[in-house]
Each structure stands twice: as C-alpha cells, then as structure tokens.
Amino acid sequence: MDTGESGRRLIDGRFELVAPLGSGGMGTVWRARDIALHREVALKEVRPPDPATAAAQPGLTDQLRERAVREARALARLAHPHVVTIHHIVEPAEGADGHPWIVMELVRGGSLHDRLASGPLPLAEVLRLGLDLLSALRAAHAEGILHRDVKPANVLLRPDGSAVLTDFGIAALHGSTGLTATGVLIGSPEYIAPERVRGEEGLAASDLWSLGMLLYVAAEGVHPLRRATSLATVVAVLDDPIPVPVRSGPLGSVLERLLVRDPAARPDGARLERLLRDASTALGAGPGAGSGAAPVAGPAVPAPYGQYGPPTLPAPPPFGPGPSPYAVTTAPLPLAPAPRRRPALIGAALAAVLAAGAVGLVQWLPDGTAGSRDDAKGGSITGPTATATATATATATATATATATTVAAAPSTGPKPNTPKAGAARGSLLTPENIRIALEAFKQQTGTTTFVDLKVYDGYVLASIPTGPGAETVDAWQYRDGAAKRTGPDGTVKDGEPLIDMAAVDWDALPGLLEQSKKDLGVPNPTSRYVIVEPWMMDQVPCMRPYLSDEYGRGGYVLAGIDGKVKKVVPS
Template identity: 45%
Template sequence: MSSGRAMVDGRFELLEPLGSGGMGTVWRAYDIALHREVALKEVRAEGDTGSAQGDTGSAEQQRERVLREARALARITHPNVVAIHHIVDTPAEKHPWIVMELVAGGSLADKLAEGPMPPAHAAWVGRGILAGLRAAHAVGVLHRDVKPPNVLLRTDGSPVLTDFGIAAVNDLTGLTSTGSVVGSLPYVAPERLQGHEGNPASDLWSLGLVLFAAVEGYQPMRRDTDVATLAAVLMGSVPPPRQAGPLTPVLNALLVPNPGHRPPADQVDRMLAQVTGENPAEPPAFHQLSGPNRTVTAPREFLATPPPRPYSPQPPPQGFHAPLAYPPIPPDPVTDAPQRNSRPWIFAGGAVVLVAAAVAAIALWPSSSDGQGGAGQPPGRAQPSGIALPSGVIPPTVIAPTTAKSAATVDLLTPDGMRTAVAALEKVAGGKQFTETTIYPEYVITGAPVPNEPKHYDKFTYRNGAATHDGIGGRLTDPTIDLSSVNWDILPTLLATAAEQLKVPNPTSRYIIVDTAGTFTNGQQVLRVYLSTAYGDGGYVSAALDGTILRVYAK
C-alpha cells in the first residue's frame, strides 16, 4: 500500500489512534502481509515525545511491561480475552509493539457513557468478563486492573478483556518497587492496598465495582481527592445499590472487604446466570466460537441499544444510617478515564501504610462508655466517634468482638454445624429473620433486616466459630426466613441424595443456598444443594424445607 502513512516493522500501517493514555497509544492498523485490520499497542518510554507523564518508569521498565503483557496474553486462549497475534521487538523500532486482534465495538466505558444498563444486560456482560478472568486465573494470570475502559465490546456487545500490562503472572518478576501497588485506584481491592497480592478474589472485587457502575451510573469509591478515595477503598464500604434489582445479591456478595468472604467464581457465574435467565449449568452463549473472528451471539433483547438513561441521584432512604450517604461524583462518574488505556495508579508502600494506619485507628476507636450502639443498631454494632475524616469519607461500622470457638473448624454442612452457626448469627444480628443464605463447609454468608428498619438489611458472615457483621446490605426486596425453623437434620440425607442424583465424580465445590425468594419454585422457599468440579461439571438438587426433593438439575 502506498498511502504514505507510518509503518511499523515494514508490515503494519498505522491508520488511526483508538485510545491514548499515560502508558501509550493503541492504534488501528492494517497488516499488509495478511490483509486484515489489527490493533497495535505502543507503549511510550519515559521522555518520548508526546508523553504527558514523566513518572511511568524507565524505558527498560516500559519495555518489560510490553513483554509482560504479551506473555500474559499468550497464556490465555479465550473469546472473552483479547487475542495476541505478534510482538514487534527489533532494533529498528524505538520500543516494542504488541499486535492484537481488533475489537471494533468500543469499550464498556463508551457504552456506559450513554447511561446505566438494565441489570440483566449488565449480568450478561458480567458473565463474559468473569469467563475471561477465570481463563486467566486458570493459567496463573491476575489482571489487577479490571475497569470499564479495559473491557472492549464486540459489535454484538459481548465483552473482551484487554490491557494486561500490569497483570501479575506467577513466574514473572514484579515491575514495581517493594511495597507498591499498581492499578486504577477506584477499582483496586482493599486487600491490595494493604500489601496482599496474588488473590484471584481481588479481580472479583473489581468486577463487582464494574457491575455496580454499569447499573447505578456512578463509581462508588471515587471521592473529591485521591487521599479521600484511598481511604474509602481501604475501608471497603460500598453504598447499597438502588437500581440493581436482581443483580443486588451478586454485588453484595462480591463487594465484601474480606477477600476470603467473597464467593468463588463458579458461584458468581451461577448467580449472574440467574439474573440473565440463562441455564446456570451452561456457559453464556457468547463463549462459543464460530469462525476465525470469534463471532458470537448475544441475547436478542441486548442487541438493540436501550435509550440513554442518565444517572439521577436519589436521596438516601429516610432513617437509613451511615455509611449510606456517599455523594455522587459528577461528571463522567463511570469511566475511569476517556482513554482506552488510561494511566494506572502506582502507590508507594509508605503512603499506603500511613492511610491504613489512620483507617485502622478509626476502626479500633472505642465506643462510648454508655454501652449503647447507634440509632437502629443492635447490640454489638457501635459507631466510632471523635475522629476527623477527610471530606467525603464516611466512617465504617465498628463491630464488637464475638466469642469464637477454640476448637477446630466444624463442617457447617451438618446439622450440628448449622445449628451452632444460626445461634451465633442470631446473637450478632439481633433477630431470627435472615435473607437468602449460602452455606459452605467452612463459612456461611447471609443478611438480616436492620432492627427498626425492616425494609433494609445488613450483611453477616459466620466463620471459624464466630459470627461477624460485614456492613450494610441494601434495600430488602425478598422474603426472609427463620433459619432456626429449618429442619437441619435433613442435611446428611439431602447431601447423599445430591451425590447420588448428580453423579459428580470427586466434586471440588459443594454448598447449599437457602432460597428465600423461591427463584425456580414459584415462590416456595427451598434448599438448593450444589455440587461441581473444577471443570464446571455438576448441577444442583432443589428440596423443600422438609427434605422433599423438588427438582434435580444435572449438566
């Protein structure tokens, strides 16, 4: 071709920039050898012309980031992760280039700029993002920068994860100094700011914030200043969603500050599938390949772009207590930056420690001597006082310690295990009614109505012999259940029936959901027993509260 446009490696003709940020530019380009359009990622080194930032690292670090991203992408073959074709790293070029597939539908940030998504649409996109993350995690790659600009959309709307430039790869040396954290601040998981890396649950936290932004129309952790945002992330307290509808349980499960309390990816996928109405035992339709361009099919109702629905902040529900009052942050609250490849934040360990110490002081501040909690708070939930916080930061709820058993952890999928857990949860929650509850062998996740505020609920966990209050949940829309009224003596028989009916060889995951809304049973409250393997084989058995088997769903 003789258009006079710039060429890379004598083969790739640069057509137009697709997005630019502090770490470089992504170009639409034409491969003159294979006669196809591709995406070329250029990463500018410090001091290059056009670089607006001088703190993105040395030239060698920038080169290594390019190679790191190429290595990370090369490990992953999945339709929801951008494919790498080639890498240009020759003396003739000032810096390396990554040649990737061209995803032509823009980014999720572009899509959300038109307005929030309906919950089912967001859940459908979320299943695709989650599938890409699971594929990456399976080969030892953590993304560490999941946010709307880093999710591209095909022309049918299906998502593609990109920008693995700061990914953590199991056998590759880190690129940041000891004690530093890399990522986009409003989407970074709290544990990463405390120096805990290498946990796939951190990517799930970021996914939860992407889904929150998709349905609510704003990023809940952003504040007026970086310091205030940092403090908000460290506290990990997310305001309750108001427009998420059936996606609310997914957000509440993912956006838990303790990474050990977040559900595993396979359960998150099942929860998202319930929101979309898809079969939870089957992958989303767009996971199937069809041709060299990996064409996929979205549900028909998602192909038409809904009319823009600008975010309109609503006042907090009357009587609902802190930490609900998070102010919306206009303008452009969803997109972390208008560029496709916006500059990640790099935090020095010392700064993180200082803010962590301040937040820790807040969390450990003793309650008032009269022994009374805040208004509407049951015994054991006290509010800190006397602490001056940065503007826009709401203090977290301080949880009074509970008595923990010193004995070894008991299997909670047993009658005695659940009776003990329910008694502890009732004591901390200050009541007997609970929301949908998920029971794992090691811990229980549930919610309970707020005393004197029956239209709202808080989140609770039971683990290692202790029940804890994990923070606010949101508006209560589904029926509740008295967990002590469940005949837990049926558990051994129910688990044996599930094993016999589902025929899952050597299940690696087993858990029970107490479905208070009767999602698949016309409103009848049931117990659903799930068994699955690491490869996704499995299913569930649904039973009435007296143990009567209602449905068996095996893949």
C-alpha cells in the first residue's frame, strides 16, 4: 500500500486519505488531500460488497463498479454551479482486483437533510433552493441525464446557502444500459414519482415530482406521504391525497400544480422556473416578506468535514432516510399495484384531514414513536409535543378555512355544489347507507354514477368522473359535509380501462369485507382505513381494495371483487 510523507494511505500516488466522512452500501467517502494541487477533495471509495452479499447477488460487485464509473461520467458532463464537480476517476487496471475511486470537490457545508433536522426553512430560502436545484436538473435533462433520486440527503449546502445536487449513482443516461434488475424500485420511496413506481421511466417530469416533494418538506417541515414502512409509503405515493400546504405561502399553489399524479399535467422545467420566480416576487411584495416559515431553533452549523456527515449518524427525521448522500442506501422494493390518477387539485376537501391529522404529523417527528396514516391518534399528549400539536392543528384549521372560502368565492363555469340537506350523510362515510348518499349527491351534479374510480374515507369521498357521456376528459369531485363539489380537472380516460357503475357495487358487503380485512391483515384496531374502487391493474376487472393500518405501521390491503369476495391479501 502506497503511503505519503505523513504516513497516510495514497490513492493513485496522488490523493492522501485524511479521514472518513461517512459510509454506506456503496462504500466510504473520505476527506483527502490532493498532494499535486495542494487542495482538499472528497474521494468516494466504491468497495465491493461483503462476501455474503456478493454470494447472494452474483454480479453485484461488477454492477457497483459500473455504476460508480457511470456516476462519474454523468457528473463530469455537467459543468454547472449547482452540480457537484468531478475532478478525476481512478479505475482498477483491466483484470486486476480493486475498485474505483471517484475524486470530487469537497463541499464545505452540510446536507439539506442535516439542515432540515432543525426544522423547516424560511420560505425565501426554500424558493432559492428550488431555483438552484431546478437549474441543476434542467442542465442534466438537457444532457439526457435523469437523476432519479432527488432527496434532501443528495443536496449539499455551501456556506453561502446555495445548493449543490450530488449522487447521480442511479442516474439514467440516455442510451445507456440499465443497471437495475427488472421489477425492483429504484430511488427513495418518499421522493419517488408515482409513475416510476408503476414502471414508467425516461420522464424528466419524474425528477420534477421529486423536487416538488423535497420543497414541500423543506417548507412544511413534514413529509405528506411518509408512512411507518417503505411499502406503506409506496402505497401512499400511489394512492393518498396530498394535504394542502399550510405554511408555504405563494409556493403552495406551485406545489399543488407540481405534485399531481399525471406527469403530463405537471409544468415542465421552463414553466416551473417561471412559477417559482413569480412566487419569489409575490413573497417579496407581501407583508412579512421572506418569513414564510416559522423561525427555527438555531441554524445548523456547516459540518467541518464537508458534505457527507459524521460516521456516527443520528436517527432519520420524518422527511426521508439517511443523514447524508452515502450513509444509507435504499433496498430494492417490489413494485406496488398501480392505481389510476388522483385529483390534480386537492382543494378544500382536505381541510378535515389537515386539522384532524395534525397530531399524527407531529408524532412523525423524531421523538421515538411511529406516526399513524391519516388520522390523529387519541391519548394524552403533554409538553412540547402537545404545544406543537395545538399550534399545527390551529394553523391547519385556519388555513383550511381560508382555502375553503377562496374556493367558494372563485367563479366557476361547472355545476354548482350541493348545499347540505337534512338527509346528508352523518358519521363515518364507510357505511353502505352513507356511500349511497354520496353517490346520489354526485349523480345530482353530474347525471351519472358511472365513474373512473372512487375513494371512500371515513370523513370524505373522492371520485374521478367523466365530464359527459362518452367524454375522454375527467373531473375530480369530492363529497364532504353533505355537499358534492367539483375540485378541478383530472386528466383523461385511459384506453382499455373500463368505467365502473358505482351504484352496481355491492356496498352491503362492505362492512363484512372491512371486518374480514382486519382479520386477514392482522389489524384488529386500525387507525387508518379507506376503500378504493377501480379497475385492477393486472386484469382491468373492477375491484374493491380496503386499506388498513394501525399505529405500529402494520396493515396492507385486501383485493376483492365489487361483490365483496376476497381474491388476494397483501400485507405490508
């Protein structure tokens, strides 16, 4: 082994290893000194896996080597101020043992993941962050490179606050051979775009979804779709409504336009840049400019060892796994079933979810407990958590009320919403009687009970309904508090997918199906439950899928026909 004058290990006769910065499944990142140019750099050592792992996955060692080289080449093509700079790559000789080393700039600041451990960012910083990262992604996309893993741990912050995108290790290069096995999920579950879960690749819009989710977390301080397990999170990415942002100010409308399940409906890079700049202008013109988020308890101090964090790592906060780009890897996950589109505009329908779910959101914070799915949990909460919960609930309620007022005041060319009637649904909507009341309310407004899909929660119902007989376009509707209301466009009807007459579903079988689901999934006391009715992705046959989970993250879903007969049980 070569050593320098200081006795430290030398790589390629030039790079003197000083200290490890962090490690993970793809190796170790070192702080090093380039003795030729007298500067500090970061070296990524791509170690082969341990013998047991290598034996269990033949070819993994070669795959990791090729991935490392591909990352270096991808990054080297991007001479951009918001993309980490690659200086050099050290490859082992042909046929020789060893592994590659990637030599890159040492960014003297912490990761965004570390920074968010102190709380959400001020809104002005979030908007600057969004513009920095968007410019990096647009440069990458122009070179035919998709990042596929945009998340806080892969964003470094320079001392001046500017952002640097790194870790293109699973980036997709146009025309390159894929390095991942068919049928596995690549990327972090919290930030992966829903179409990627469904197996659709090659879309720049997917990176923009991930960016939108990152900005949501940075502004709101919580991840809207993170659940207790990775599989539950993937299901949420596909299925669950995204709560309306409550502290994002003018960024909120941008997030609502960006975080839609249909990638074709998202703004492209150029349009998104204009929206972010307009939001920045609006923030600067409004009262309290630049203070879109509450102050945090002391800013994070940039790490003296660079971007990768210390070898001893804290527990992951609620916005995603891993405190540094290379400290934690994401295990491949099986693909989850693909639901149809979800409403593009959330609207006032989630006011109850924001208010009632504030306790659950606060309990996702790193206090040693797991959070629930959508509903607030009972029990006694005292101290700082109780204060935070009360504040979050008040904020959510006030914002949701303002949102509902805005929606009600806005002019509409569509049908007028119902007003609550004496016969409106009362209590949980997950009963045959109340579901039929909701369907009748939808029918009064649209003239039909034949929908693309239907989602029934305890507190509200969401439906995707064609805009007319034989129409290809679809609107999103909600039923809440006895009223049916259109909330916005919801894409188009996909070829080959049948519409479902929701009145023909055997709703009388639902109570028994829910009880059977509790037994089959081992969840006697679910804290979250909802039912989806839509064509099953594998055979396009209409189905009912109850989803249940408890406060420990146990649960899953049951696949049943619209007659209520169970076909398959899928625990998480």
